Amino acid sequence: MADEAVQAEYIAVKALENGVTIIGLTRGRDTKFHHTEKLDKGEVMIAQFTEHTSAIKIRGRAEVYTKFGVIATSSG
Amino acid sequence: MADEAVQAEYIAVKALENGVTIIGLTRGRDTKFHHTEKLDKGEVMIAQFTEHTSAIKIRGRAEVYTKFGVIATSSG
Amino acid sequence: MADEAVQAEYIAVKALENGVTIIGLTRGRDTKFHHTEKLDKGEVMIAQFTEHTSAIKIRGRAEVYTKFGVIATSSG
Amino acid sequence: MADEAVQAEYIAVKALENGVTIIGLTRGRDTKFHHTEKLDKGEVMIAQFTEHTSAIKIRGRAEVYTKFGVIATSSG
Amino acid sequence: MADEAVQAEYIAVKALENGVTIIGLTRGRDTKFHHTEKLDKGEVMIAQFTEHTSAIKIRGRAEVYTKFGVIATSSG
Amino acid sequence: MADEAVQAEYIAVKALENGVTIIGLTRGRDTKFHHTEKLDKGEVMIAQFTEHTSAIKIRGRAEVYTKFGVIATSSG
Amino acid sequence: MADEAVQAEYIAVKALENGVTIIGLTRGRDTKFHHTEKLDKGEVMIAQFTEHTSAIKIRGRAEVYTKFGVIATSSG
Amino acid sequence: MADEAVQAEYIAVKALENGVTIIGLTRGRDTKFHHTEKLDKGEVMIAQFTEHTSAIKIRGRAEVYTKFGVIATSSG
Amino acid sequence: MADEAVQAEYIAVKALENGVTIIGLTRGRDTKFHHTEKLDKGEVMIAQFTEHTSAIKIRGRAEVYTKFGVIATSSG
Amino acid sequence: MADEAVQAEYIAVKALENGVTIIGLTRGRDTKFHHTEKLDKGEVMIAQFTEHTSAIKIRGRAEVYTKFGVIATSSG
Amino acid sequence: MADEAVQAEYIAVKALENGVTIIGLTRGRDTKFHHTEKLDKGEVMIAQFTEHTSAIKIRGRAEVYTKFGVIATSSG
Amino acid sequence: MADEAVQAEYIAVKALENGVTIIGLTRGRDTKFHHTEKLDKGEVMIAQFTEHTSAIKIRGRAEVYTKFGVIATSSG
Numbered sequence: 001m002a003d004e005a006v007q008a009e010y011i012a013v014k015a016l017e018n019g020v021t022i023i024g025l026t027r028g029r030d031t032k033f034h035h036t037e038k039l040d041k042g043e044v045m046i047a048q049f050t051e052h053t054s055a056i057k058i059r060g061r062a063e064v065y066t067k068f069g070v071i072a073t074s075s076g
Numbered sequence: 077m078a079d080e081a082v083q084a085e086y087i088a089v090k091a092l093e094n095g096v097t098i099i100g101l102t103r104g105r106d107t108k109f110h111h112t113e114k115l116d117k118g119e120v121m122i123a124q125f126t127e128h129t130s131a132i133k134i135r136g137r138a139e140v141y142t143k144f145g146v147i148a149t150s151s152g
Numbered sequence: 153m154a155d156e157a158v159q160a161e162y163i164a165v166k167a168l169e170n171g172v173t174i175i176g177l178t179r180g181r182d183t184k185f186h187h188t189e190k191l192d193k194g195e196v197m198i199a200q201f202t203e204h205t206s207a208i209k210i211r212g213r214a215e216v217y218t219k220f221g222v223i224a225t226s227s228g
Numbered sequence: 229m230a231d232e233a234v235q236a237e238y239i240a241v242k243a244l245e246n247g248v249t250i251i252g253l254t255r256g257r258d259t260k261f262h263h264t265e266k267l268d269k270g271e272v273m274i275a276q277f278t279e280h281t282s283a284i285k286i287r288g289r290a291e292v293y294t295k296f297g298v299i300a301t302s303s304g
Numbered sequence: 305m306a307d308e309a310v311q312a313e314y315i316a317v318k319a320l321e322n323g324v325t326i327i328g329l330t331r332g333r334d335t336k337f338h339h340t341e342k343l344d345k346g347e348v349m350i351a352q353f354t355e356h357t358s359a360i361k362i363r364g365r366a367e368v369y370t371k372f373g374v375i376a377t378s379s380g
Numbered sequence: 381m382a383d384e385a386v387q388a389e390y391i392a393v394k395a396l397e398n399g400v401t402i403i404g405l406t407r408g409r410d411t412k413f414h415h416t417e418k419l420d421k422g423e424v425m426i427a428q429f430t431e432h433t434s435a436i437k438i439r440g441r442a443e444v445y446t447k448f449g450v451i452a453t454s455s456g
Numbered sequence: 457m458a459d460e461a462v463q464a465e466y467i468a469v470k471a472l473e474n475g476v477t478i479i480g481l482t483r484g485r486d487t488k489f490h491h492t493e494k495l496d497k498g499e500v501m502i503a504q505f506t507e508h509t510s511a512i513k514i515r516g517r518a519e520v521y522t523k524f525g526v527i528a529t530s531s532g
Numbered sequence: 533m534a535d536e537a538v539q540a541e542y543i544a545v546k547a548l549e550n551g552v553t554i555i556g557l558t559r560g561r562d563t564k565f566h567h568t569e570k571l572d573k574g575e576v577m578i579a580q581f582t583e584h585t586s587a588i589k590i591r592g593r594a595e596v597y598t599k600f601g602v603i604a605t606s607s608g
Numbered sequence: 609m610a611d612e613a614v615q616a617e618y619i620a621v622k623a624l625e626n627g628v629t630i631i632g633l634t635r636g637r638d639t640k641f642h643h644t645e646k647l648d649k650g651e652v653m654i655a656q657f658t659e660h661t662s663a664i665k666i667r668g669r670a671e672v673y674t675k676f677g678v679i680a681t682s683s684g
Numbered sequence: 685m686a687d688e689a690v691q692a693e694y695i696a697v698k699a700l701e702n703g704v705t706i707i708g709l710t711r712g713r714d715t716k717f718h719h720t721e722k723l724d725k726g727e728v729m730i731a732q733f734t735e736h737t738s739a740i741k742i743r744g745r746a747e748v749y750t751k752f753g754v755i756a757t758s759s760g
Numbered sequence: 761m762a763d764e765a766v767q768a769e770y771i772a773v774k775a776l777e778n779g780v781t782i783i784g785l786t787r788g789r790d791t792k793f794h795h796t797e798k799l800d801k802g803e804v805m806i807a808q809f810t811e812h813t814s815a816i817k818i819r820g821r822a823e824v825y826t827k828f829g830v831i832a833t834s835s836g
Numbered sequence: 837m838a839d840e841a842v843q844a845e846y847i848a849v850k851a852l853e854n855g856v857t858i859i860g861l862t863r864g865r866d867t868k869f870h871h872t873e874k875l876d877k878g879e880v881m882i883a884q885f886t887e888h889t890s891a892i893k894i895r896g897r898a899e900v901y902t903k904f905g906v907i908a909t910s911s912g
Contacts, residue, residue: 008125008158014147028204041150042151043133043149044147046134046140047101049158049160050103051157051158055198057196058195063147064196066198086294086295118302120285120292121284122294123283127256141294161314206312206351207352221369223318223348226346238429240444265411270453273437274391278407308463312463332507333490335493353466353504358464360503361501362501362502370521372522378498385586392603394603417589422605423605424596426587426596428559445598460614465618483659485642486643510656511645513651514653517650522618529652542750544750544755569715573758574757574758575743576742576748579738579739583712617767619806635811637812639795639797659765662768663806665797666803672772674825676825679804681804690884691844691845692890694903696900718865727895732863734890749907767843785873787841789870790871809846811842817875817880821878826848829901831848833878
């Protein structure tokens with residue numbers, strides 16, 4: 001494992017409804033979904049960028065905590 | 077062990093009800109639950125990201141202390 | 153993978169309409185589209201620069217969160 | 229010993245009642261209790277993250293001093 | 305690829321009219337155009353300096369976001 | 381000796397009564413008492429974390445100076 | 457290529473008239489013109505110092521954005 | 533000598549009475565007194581942590597200058 | 609070329625009259641003029657310290673932008 | 685010589701009477717006087733910690749400039 | 761050449777009369793004059809410390825720009 | 837030469853009377869005078885710590901510019 005990996009930046013997501021989806025997209029030549037995590041209302045997930053994840057997509061009503069502040073997603 | 081690991085960022089969780097669950101998700105190609113810790117009301121847990129944990133999920137009513145401030149989870 | 157990759161800067165994009173397109177352009181001698189991600193209204197995507205992506209193009213009505221602040225794109 | 233270990237972050241715990249328990253959880257693939265320290269009322273303990281401890285659990289009425297401020301635990 | 309490349313600085317360009325041109329100039333002994341990207345009105349592009357690009361020229365009405373602030377280009 | 385050891389963080393303890401006890405706990409797989417220092421009223425001790433000490437316990441009425449401020453212990 | 461090159465400082469130039477000239481002077485024992493770039497009114501150029509360019513000369517009416525602020529050139 | 537040693541932190545002690553004692557405690561597995569320095573009233577001593585000293589004990593009425601501020605010791 | 613060279617500090621000079629002279633003095637055992645650049649009124653030059661230039665002399669009426677602020681030269 | 689030595693911290697002492705004594709104590713297993721410098725009234729001495737000096741003792745009426753501020757010594 | 765040399769600190773001198781003298785003193789065991797530069801009234805010189813220069817002496821009426829602010833010399 | 841030497845800290849001395857003496861004391865096991873520089877009234881000298889100089893003594897009426905501010909010496 002790359003030594004710096006444990007010090008990568010993290011974001012936080014708080015689900016405001018059931019079924020919020022956090023999708024990890026693969027780093028590297030191909031950009032594919034490699035993991036999908038479901039959150040129920042009120043749950044919080046904290047996730048780092050990793051060797052395998054260089055992009056994260058959030059679906060469903062949630063608050064996304066980033067270095068730019070809190071970004072509110074909305075459901076479709 | 078990676079030398080930088082002891083200096084990884086940490087978060088803190090304070091349980092506001094019994095049975096708050098802190099779930100460590102595995103770093104690496106597969107993202108799976110590898111550890112689940114239960115907190116009773118009033119307990120505090122402080123946890124670093126590690127070589128094995130790159131994401132943390134919190135269920136149940138709790139305060140999650142992060143670099144973005146305190147995020148309140150709520151029970152389902 | 154380059155060790156520093158996990159610590160690359162990230163941007164965030166919030167779609168304000170369906171069909172917002174986030175296009176990754178290849179790093180290196182040739183600058184080509186290598187990935188296109190579609191966002192529906194209300195979705196948020198967070199993306200790092202990577203070994204393969206050194207430029208990102210955003211089409212459709214969206215908010216782009218960067219170190220310069222939030223830049224509002226508009227649809228054509 | 230990893231050279232950086234002596235420079236790891238520390239937290240402080242002040243017991244507000246007898247029998248406050250500070251539990252060190254193991255770093256690594258398995259997350260297990262590896263040490264339990266009891267504090268009597270009024271005692272203070274200062275503890276670093278180490279090669280062996282990547283999470284700390286506090287039970288009983290205490291003040292936990294962290295980089296996020298002071299978190300008050302309460303007894304069950 | 306140079307490890308530091310993923311951490312190079314980036315600029316952002318928002319097109320205020322169709323046909324805004326972002327031209328990458330080659331690093332190295334010769335300074336030549338090596339890539340031209342067209343933006344339509346309302347599109348945003350975010351671009352890093354790379355091993356191949358050490359200068360960027362913007363033509364057409366646009367906002368250029370740099371560490372010096374926003375520079376407004378105008379069309380000829 | 382690890383080169384960084386001389387630059388480890390330190391804390392300070394001022395005894396407010398005779399017999400204040402400062403206990404160094406061992407770093408490593410086992411967490412044991414390895415040193416106990418007694419302070420009389422009015423004495424000050426300044427101590428670094430070291431290769432051998434990753435936790436410090438203070439008993440008796442004292443002021444503990446840490447990066448979180450001054451924490452007052454009290455006697456039992 | 458020197459790894460640090462992608463992280464060299466950059467300046468920006470906005471042309472206020474046609475024919476603004478940006479001249480790169482060679483680094484090294486001899487200081488010679490090695491590249492001349494013409495900007496038309498309203499165009500912006502962003503340029504890094506490189507292995508080949510250690511000095512930049514600007515002729516014609518323009519705004520030069522530097523770490524010292526904006527310096528206005530004037531035409532002869 | 534470890535290269536970093538010359539850059540270790542220092543503290544200062546000003547004696548407010550004759551016979552103030554500054555005791556250096558050994559770094560390493562055993563924590564023993566290895567040096568005792570006496571200060572007369574009005575004298576100032578400035579001391580670094582070293583390869584051999586990881587803890588310092590001050591006895592007698594003095595002002596101890598630390599990164600936490602000035603701590604006043606008092607005589608027994 | 610020394611890798612750090614592209615990141616050396618730069619100064620800027622704005623000529624307030626024709627014939628302002630910027631003279632680079634050689635680094636090394638001998639300190640000699642190695643390059644002279646003439647600026648006409650209104651021109652701006654931005655120059656780094658380099659492997660070959662460790663001192664710069666400015667003659668003629670100009671504004672010299674440095675980390676100490678703007679220093680106005682005057683003609684003889 | 686250790687490379688970092690030239691960048692060690694320094695203190696300054698201003699003598700307020702004749703015969704102020706600045707004593708360098710040896711770094712290392714033994715802590716002994718290795719140099720004594722006398723200052724007359726009004727003289728200033730600026731001294732770094734070195735490979736050989738890890739503690740400095742000041743006797744006589746003087747102002748000692750440290751990172752904690754100015755500490756006034758007094759004569760016996 | 762030492763790589764860091766291009767990043768050494770610089771000072772600036774503005775001559776307020778003809779014949780201001782800037783004298784570079786040699787680094788190393790012997791401290792000798794190795795270069796003398798004359799400035800006429802109104803000229804500015806910017807000079808780095810180098811491998812050969814560790815001290816600089818300024819004679820004649822001038823303003824010396826340093827990290828401590830501007831120091832006015834006066835003629836004898 | 838140690839690479840860091842060119843980046844060592846510097847102080848500045850402004851003589852307020854003729855014959856101000858700046859004395860460099862040797863670094864190393866022995867602390868001896870190795871260079872004496874005389875300043876006449878109004879002259880300024882800027883000097884770095886070096887491989888050979890770890891302490892500097894100033895005699896005669898002068899202003900000594902240090903990181904602690906300006907310290908005024910006075911003549912005997």
